[in-house]
Amino acid sequence: MILNSITHKARRDYLCAFCGMTVASGTQYVRAQSPGGAQAKKAFHSKCYAGLVASAGRK
Numbered sequence: 001m002i003l004n005s006i007t008h009k010a011r012r013d014y015l016c017a018f019c020g021m022t023v024a025s026g027t028q029y030v031r032a033q034s035p036g037g038a039q040a041k042k043a044f045h046s047k048c049y050a051g052l053v054a055s056a057g058r059k
């Protein structure tokens with residue numbers, strides 16, 4: 001899993017689609033589809049996304 005290509009610097013505040021907390025503008029965040037989820041891309045903290053990917057891969 002290469003996170004660099006989907007990790008961005010937030011230009012404004014986003015809400016993490018996983019934990020619901022704010023992704024502060026100026027910090028790194030991941031913009032991606034939920035693993036195995038909806039089509040729309042959502043914002044995640046990089047740690048939250050890593051956790052999502054890890055749990056989605058555990059089948």
Ligand SMILES: [Zn+2]
Nearest residue numbers: 016019045048
């Ligand atoms: Zn989060």
